[in-house]
Amino acid sequence: MLPHSLENDPIFEAISPVTSVRLLDQYGAARSDSPPAISPKTLRSPISSYLVIDHPGPPPAAIFVLRRRDGMLGLGPLIEQRPIDERMRALLWTAALDWAYTQPCTAIQIFTEAGSPDAHCLESLGQRATTEVLALHRPVTADEAVPWLQSHDCRPLPLDQLRTDGTITSLIAETFEGTLDLPEALPWRDIRNLVDEWTTDSADQLPAEVWMTGPPERPFGLIVTRHRESVRLIEYMGIARDYRRQGWGRRLLETVVSETALHGDQGLEVHVDIRNTPALALYLGMEFRIQRRAWLAFQGHLANTQPTPSDPLLKTHDKQTPTTHGPDGGP
Structure with missing residues (x-):
């Protein structure tokens, strides 16, 4: 639990933790957690599923449409379930990309609308948008899974x-x-x-x-x-x-x-x-x-965990004590 003094702190609001990342197929999404922003046509698509990223309080913070075809993983667009600020948008995209890196595929395509907040967000995270309004992530092969x-x-x-x-x-x-x-x-x-x-x-x-x-x-x-x-x-x-x-x-x-x-x-x-x-x-x-x-x-269990691919490292500096962090993939 967070100290009460932090519950309404703007810093906490800016980085409210992602509580889960879960995958729904088109049928599960249609039956239960189908968001109004997803069209019936998208729900019926045989190649679409949904990556739901939760954080405290309903509804889920965001839903990403997923597409799989010929070894490719398509990620996006991001469907907002409630207004989000720039930092939360970056946090959600980072969590989605982190999940995508664990998936065996030949490449990851990120679908965004040119000039949109998502496109600007992805550029800030090091993903270069193209004129075809999608960004091609670096190739990821099955050999690059956890082993x-x-x-x-x-x-x-x-x-x-x-x-x-x-x-x-x-x-x-x-x-x-x-x-x-x-x-x-x-x-x-x-x-x-x-x-x-x-x-x-x-x-x-x-x-x-x-x-x-x-x-x-x-x-x-x-x-x-x-x-x-x-x-x-x-x-x-x-x-x-x-x-x-x-x-x-x-x-x-x-x-x-x-x-x-x-x-x-x-x-x-x-x-x-x-x-x-x-x-x-x-x-x-x-x-x-x-x-x-x-x-x-x-806050997790202090026990051995299995490695899974993730996002870049980071750098921070503690102004009270000279501690420092470097990035595992900085901006």
Whole structure:
């Protein structure tokens, strides 16, 4: 439950969590949750089904029309069930794309109307609209389903390697590229200060724990956590630009959730910049919920989970403590 003081907070309203993503076929939609905005012709289409994205309060926040043909997955248009603002629109599209990445298909087509709010939203999420009023997502093959993520394990990184390995420092710099709050490269001296802080044992915090993914000679993602009393805090998570929107952020986050359960920690928290919609979508999709202003806390079961592809990582900066996040697919 959210603290009462946050229930009417504009930040909470802007990022009201997606509570479920469910699939209805054309018959189920017609019998029960058929929205007035869907025409009878669409309901009778043998190739259409519907992706329903809920968030608190009826009716569902949005319904996406789905089409499958010749190995292609068509996503859209978005049918609004009630007025939504720009941030909620981005959150809904991100959740839908996150789901689409789990589906075996040769490509994903995103259907929008040229110049519409959805088209502008997709462009802000890195999807380029075409003159044919649809965007073609990068090809997704059946081999890129969940087992594909097993190709690189998430592994712990020794602190002495974090202190001395220039590859890791370069990776941190690379994962900041194109992030929301730091459009320019992070100064090298700031990276060294960040690493020095992570590897220092202070009175109230133990040194950081670091997991990374990718080949040993060329890692492309990492996540950093620290303990504060009995709670584990996510200090940084970043994915190199070429590997974003492929599920690696979720894979790293699932590793940390499992480690949190294994070590008996009482909680897992992260600070998120509310403007970073991909970050919010990733965390909300992983059962994090608002704990206090700009902070999310994990509300799921602290147990091992199975990896599924997801959206880009994110970058945030905590102004009270120098914690930072990088993107698993930034804007």
